[in-house]
Amino acid sequence: MVVPQARAILWAQVRTLWNFYGRGRNRGPALFTIAMSLLWYGLVAFGGWSLAVLLAAPARLEEARGAGSQGVFFSFLYWQLVPLMLGAAGAQLDLKRLVVYPVTAAQLFGLEALLRFTTGVEVLMLMAGAGAGVLLNPRLRWWCVLAFLPWIAFNLFLSVGLRDLLSRMLTRRRTREVATLLLVLLAGAPQLLAMWTPPDAVRRWFDALSQDSLPWTLTARMLLGEGSLIAVAGLAAWTAVAFWFGWTQFGRSLRFDATAERSGAGAAESGESWVERIYQLPGRFLRDPLAPVVEKELRTLSRSARFRLVFIMGFSFGLLIWLPVTLRGGLPEGGFMAAHYMTFVAFYAMLLLGEVLFWNVFGFDRGASQIYYLLPVNFGHVLMGKNLAALFFVLLEVVMVITVCGLLGLPAGFGRAAEALGVAVVMSIFLMSAGNLSSVRYPRPVDPAQNWKSNSAGRIQAAFVFLYPVLGFPVFLAFVARFAFDSEAAFWGVMAFAALLGGITYRIALESAIQAAETRREDFVTTLSAGEGPVS
Amino acid sequence: MTDGVGSAPAIRVRNLTKVYGAKAAVNGLSFEVPRGCFFGFLGPNGAGKTTTIRMLMGLAAPTSGSIELLGLPVPSASVEIKGRIGLVPDESLLFDHLSGAEFIEFVGRMYGLDRGVARERARELLALFELDSQPRKLINEYSKGMRKRAAMAAALIHRPQLFLMDEPFEGVDAVGARLMKEILLGQVQQGATIFLTSHVLEVVERLCTRIAIISDGRLVADSDMAELREGSETLEDVFVRLVGVERQAETLGWL
Numbered sequence: 001m002v003v004p005q006a007r008a009i010l011w012a013q014v015r016t017l018w019n020f021y022g023r024g025r026n027r028g029p030a031l032f033t034i035a036m037s038l039l040w041y042g043l044v045a046f047g048g049w050s051l052a053v054l055l056a057a058p059a060r061l062e063e064a065r066g067a068g069s070q071g072v073f074f075s076f077l078y079w080q081l082v083p084l085m086l087g088a089a090g091a092q093l094d095l096k097r098l099v100v101y102p103v104t105a106a107q108l109f110g111l112e113a114l115l116r117f118t119t120g121v122e123v124l125m126l127m128a129g130a131g132a133g134v135l136l137n138p139r140l141r142w143w144c145v146l147a148f149l150p151w152i153a154f155n156l157f158l159s160v161g162l163r164d165l166l167s168r169m170l171t172r173r174r175t176r177e178v179a180t181l182l183l184v185l186l187a188g189a190p191q192l193l194a195m196w197t198p199p200d201a202v203r204r205w206f207d208a209l210s211q212d213s214l215p216w217t218l219t220a221r222m223l224l225g226e227g228s229l230i231a232v233a234g235l236a237a238w239t240a241v242a243f244w245f246g247w248t249q250f251g252r253s254l255r256f257d258a259t260a261e262r263s264g265a266g267a268a269e270s271g272e273s274w275v276e277r278i279y280q281l282p283g284r285f286l287r288d289p290l291a292p293v294v295e296k297e298l299r300t301l302s303r304s305a306r307f308r309l310v311f312i313m314g315f316s317f318g319l320l321i322w323l324p325v326t327l328r329g330g331l332p333e334g335g336f337m338a339a340h341y342m343t344f345v346a347f348y349a350m351l352l353l354g355e356v357l358f359w360n361v362f363g364f365d366r367g368a369s370q371i372y373y374l375l376p377v378n379f380g381h382v383l384m385g386k387n388l389a390a391l392f393f394v395l396l397e398v399v400m401v402i403t404v405c406g407l408l409g410l411p412a413g414f415g416r417a418a419e420a421l422g423v424a425v426v427m428s429i430f431l432m433s434a435g436n437l438s439s440v441r442y443p444r445p446v447d448p449a450q451n452w453k454s455n456s457a458g459r460i461q462a463a464f465v466f467l468y469p470v471l472g473f474p475v476f477l478a479f480v481a482r483f484a485f486d487s488e489a490a491f492w493g494v495m496a497f498a499a500l501l502g503g504i505t506y507r508i509a510l511e512s513a514i515q516a517a518e519t520r521r522e523d524f525v526t527t528l529s530a531g532e533g534p535v536s
Numbered sequence: 537m538t539d540g541v542g543s544a545p546a547i548r549v550r551n552l553t554k555v556y557g558a559k560a561a562v563n564g565l566s567f568e569v570p571r572g573c574f575f576g577f578l579g580p581n582g583a584g585k586t587t588t589i590r591m592l593m594g595l596a597a598p599t600s601g602s603i604e605l606l607g608l609p610v611p612s613a614s615v616e617i618k619g620r621i622g623l624v625p626d627e628s629l630l631f632d633h634l635s636g637a638e639f640i641e642f643v644g645r646m647y648g649l650d651r652g653v654a655r656e657r658a659r660e661l662l663a664l665f666e667l668d669s670q671p672r673k674l675i676n677e678y679s680k681g682m683r684k685r686a687a688m689a690a691a692l693i694h695r696p697q698l699f700l701m702d703e704p705f706e707g708v709d710a711v712g713a714r715l716m717k718e719i720l721l722g723q724v725q726q727g728a729t730i731f732l733t734s735h736v737l738e739v740v741e742r743l744c745t746r747i748a749i750i751s752d753g754r755l756v757a758d759s760d761m762a763e764l765r766e767g768s769e770t771l772e773d774v775f776v777r778l779v780g781v782e783r784q785a786e787t788l789g790w791l
Contacts, residue, residue, distance in 0.1 A: 008645035016633040019674055097629050100593055101646040102619035255597055530632040530676035 005103045006111050009093070032442075039466055044122045048129025055133025061140070061224065068220030072151070075123045076216050079155045080162060083119040084313075099254065109160070109250045116159040123155075130223070140225045147222035147235070154215055154239045157246035164249040168256050275302075282388070289377045293385025294392075301389065304364055306446070307356050311393065314349030315400045342401055342420035349397045350427055351468060356446075357390035358428075358435030363446035367529035379517045380510055383439075387432045391425070398424045415488070422495050423475055429502030430471040433509035440517040445528050474498035544607030546571045546698050546729035547592065552601035554587050561587040563753035565601070569731055569746070574724050576744035577733045580779050584753040585733045586626070589702050592731070593623055606698055619647060622696035624687045624704045624732075632676035636667045636686045639675055640693055647694035654693065661689040665715065680707030688716055692723075699723065701732040705739055717743060741771040751779040 055064055093112050117124065131145040211217060215238040218231045279302075282294035301307045355363070361383070362369045372382045402417045469476070475498060482491035517524060547569035554562040562584040569575045579585045590596040592603060594614050603610040605617045623629070631639055637658050644654030662668040665685040675686060688704060699720070705713050720730055721743065734740050740747070747764050749757040756778045757764060764774055 004648060004651075005646050008642055011645075012631060012634060012638070012642040015638050016631060019633045019635070097631075098646075100595065100618065100623055100625065100629065101643075102615045102617075102648065103646065104615050526676065530674075 003103075003107050005101065005107060009098065009111060036466065041121070041125065044125045048125045051126055051129040052133040052136070055130055056136035058137055058139045061137065065220075065224045065226065068224050069214075069217040072216035072220045072223075073214075075126060076155065079120040079123045080159060083159075084162065084166065105251060105254055108254070109247060112250060113156045113160050113246065116156045116163075119159060120155060124152075127152075134223060144223050144225055144227070147219050147227065150235045150239045151215070151219040154235070154242045157239070157242035159246075161242070161246035161249040164246075164253040168249075168253060286388075289375075289381050290385050290388070293377075293382055294389045297386055297389030298392065300364060301356070301393065304356075307364075310352045310356060311397065314352045314397050315345070315404065319345055319401065319404055339416070340419070342398070342405055342416055343423050345401045346394075346398045346420045346424045347427070347468075347472075349401070350394060350424065350431065353390075353394065353397070354431065354435075357393060358431040359438050360442075360444050360446065361386045361390070361435065361439040362443050362524075362528055365528065366445040367525070369443070369528045370525045373521060373525070378514075380514045383436050383510060383513060387436070390432065391428050394424050394428050395421065419491075422492070426475050426495055426498050426502055427472055429499065429506055430474070433502065433506045434471060436513040437509055437516065440513045440520065440524060443524055443528050445530055474501055544604065545569055546573065546606060547575075547731060548602075548604040549588075549592075550602045552588070552591065552603065553599045554584075554591060554596065555599045560599075560753050562591070562598075562750075565750065565753070565755055567748050567755060567758050569729060571729050572724060572727050573729055573746050574720070574744045575729070575731045576740040576747045577731060577750070578735075578737070578740065578747060578775060579733075579750035583750045583779070585750060586702060588750065589700055589731075589733055592700055593621075593625065594618065595625075619694070620696055621698045621700055622691035622694070624684070624691045624699065624701040626702050630675050630683060630687060633674060635672055635674055636678070636682075636689075637662050637671055639686060640690045643690040644693040649694060657693050658689075661692060664719070665689045666712075681709050681712050684708050685712055685716065688719070692719070697728055699728060699730045699732070701730065703734055704732055705734060705736050713739070737771045737775060741765075747771070749775060749778050 054060055093108060093115065098108065127148055131148060134140050134145050135142055212221075213234060215235060218227075218235045218238070221227055221231050222235065279295055279298050282298070283291045285291075286294060350358075372379060398420050402420065475495070478491050478494035478498060481494040482488065484490070545568040547567075549568070550566050552562055552565040553560060565584075565588060577585055577588070587596065591598050592605065592610075594611060594617075597611070606620055608617050610617060631642070634642065637655075640658035640661055641651075641654045644657055645651060649657070659668075662671070665688065667682060667685055667689070675683060678686065684704060684707060688701075691699060691701075704716065708716065717739070724730055732740075732744075741761070744761055746760055747757065748755060757774070761771075765771060766774075769777075
């Protein structure tokens with residue numbers, strides 16, 4: 001039931017979006033978002049159509065039944081894991097603003113659960129295709145598609161719980177580091193075991209995913225006409241457990257006092273002089289006003305919950321998601337993926353860090369950005385300072401990846417490490433060139449205390465599929481040169497040329513960004529000074 | 537509603553404590569605000585005023601102690617309480633991409649008003665607070681004083697019995713402040729209770745009938761205005777006397 005308060009929240013959010021995007025000033029980013037979304041969701045829609053065709057064919061039903069459980073399992077992984085891996089867990093209620101109104105926790109939970117649809121749009125599109133296929137298949141009853149209802153509820157509740165649990169864990173400073181480490185070890189364990197385990201054992205693990213008691217198996221069985229009352233009861237039980245988990249975690253988040261957590265962290269941080277020494281490092285090599293800008297960026301970024309999340313995800317999840325891809329080719333020494341494992345992880349890390357470090361560098365400053373117009377500082381120095389801090393964090397991320405690879409016994413020789421660092425630097429130059437322009441032309445205020453990005457993972461994946469390859473084309477050419485001439489010198493030669501080209505591009509883009517910052521001064525400050533709606 | 541609830545003080549706080557890390561921002565605070573009272577809650581910067589009002593508003597949970605608003609315990613009866621109080625919080629609770637009318641209507645609907653009623657009252661409140669000359673203007677385009685007026689207009693929309701206000705006059709011009717004061721006094725005359733924090737001691741002196749002063753998380757004064765101001769002392773004199781020694785402006789060599 002949609003209660004009046006829920007309707008009011010949705011209405012206010014629609015008005016907020018309309019006022020933000022519909023008044024001309026922000027049409028550029030809106031059009032970009034629409035274009036990227038069309039491209040990405042077009043691909044997903046094609047996938048949904050393919051699924052419909054497959055499931056509608058009576059002759060292929062047995063084939064579908066054979067792979068149904070794994071298929072539904074991967075939809076589960078996509079819905080639950082990908083938003084976390086990309087640090088983009090969709091829209092959520094801005095509880096700290098809504099908690100003052102007379103709305104019950106149950107109503108807020110219901111609305112929050114509905115907002116979890118924003119992280120599963122792709123899955124829903126694929127499910128729509130699968131549902132259409134089931135309805136068109138003469139060997140299946142129409143009510144088989146109802147299996148999706150508890151499956152959707154299960155995912156929505158679980159998604160609320162996971163997100164709230166992780167958000168709180170990542171706000172607690174000491175717990176955060178330990179939790180992340182445990183998460184990495186836990187998630188990495190099966191893959192590392194798989195490295196030294198015979199393929200038969202891996203196959204047995206994979207088969208275990210199809211056990212009758214698991215929710216994806218139950219859903220697949222019901223969907224493909226093999227359901228029973230026991231399966232219905234089993235899925236209902238799983239949904240009840242997910243509800244309990246989501247409701248408990250949501251309740252804890254409602255009572256959670258982030259200020260108290262952060263105040264403890266601040267007290268602990270003040271005693272860590274080694275961190276302070278890192279902050280002051282730029283002052284030893286750079287001159288003012290560049291040094292204080294870099295120093296300020298290092299301090300503010302490392303203290304932002306959101307940045308810390310994507311930074312930690314960058315190397316931890318980065319290592320994990322590319323590891324299976326690498327291992328699929330056999331031993332770590334074999335295959336293209338395995339050979340360039342660290343480079344892929346570095347690339348993924350840059351994707352995650354992109355919004356904060358490249359595309360919207362004034363986002364965290366919000367209204368305080370106007371200080372750059374008030375101080376006697378060239379705007380170019382501000383951008384260069386932010387870019388240097390970005391480069392520092394990117395290189396730190398890659399160094400951490402190299403270190404972890406070394407510790408895990410993965411191939412991390414000098415050549416591969418140098419390649420990862422080189423690719424990171426050259427890619428960063430191109431990303432900074434485009435990012436400086438987008439940062440001044442399409443700025444957007446971002447709450448640094450908020451852990452997750454509000455947009456869905458799909459848009460980030462669209463950027464991954466379409467935007468990053470364009471900017472990374474010169475780097476791609478270096479790999480082509482290495483392949484064509486079978487020469488490291490060719491690779492580094494093209495990389496050097498790409499760096500030179502990037503430098504020229506950066507210089508031109510920087511001048512253009514400085515001009516745009518001057519001409520768009522008023523819009524820039526106004527946009528960055530604004531807050532968000534009830535859903536952030 | 538029981539008689540006990542109906543005759544209970546508007547606010548009753550007992551041994552309220554809030555600890556952040558190793559520091560107690562609020563330390564064993566106890567006070568009562570009678571119904572129909574215009575109550576001023578004062579203190580120097582960092583004394584714990586905002587933390588206290590955040591706990592009263594339900595934005596932060598106390599480390600220990602109890603709060604009752606309108607005779608109902610917080611947080612167990614928080615939904616019922618929230619429906620009967622009006623908030624003028626700090627600016628962070630405004631939605632910047634809504635116009636003033638949209639924001640006030642939104643708040644009205646969150647308090648359970650019918651959409652038509654909320655819209656009509658929002659229009660009237662906008663006019664009352666002289667914010668209706670540019671109805672499409674967004675809150676992020678408002679001046680600081682206009683934002684405060686919008687927040688106060690929103691606080692009135694459901695005719696609350698208790699107002700919790702954090703610096704309501706901050707940044708408001710003299711005309712706007714006069715208007716807001718008249719409206720608030722009118723609400724008190726109709727039986728509402730007002731709890732406000734402010735650094736504008738002249739305004740507090742003129743409006744409030746009862747004062748509490750907090751310093752370093754502890755209550756250092758809680759009495760009627762007349763009792764507090766002995767003889768010819770102004771509220772400012774009392775405030776400075778109670779919260780610390782008078783500091784002389786030191787001169788820096790380079791300044």
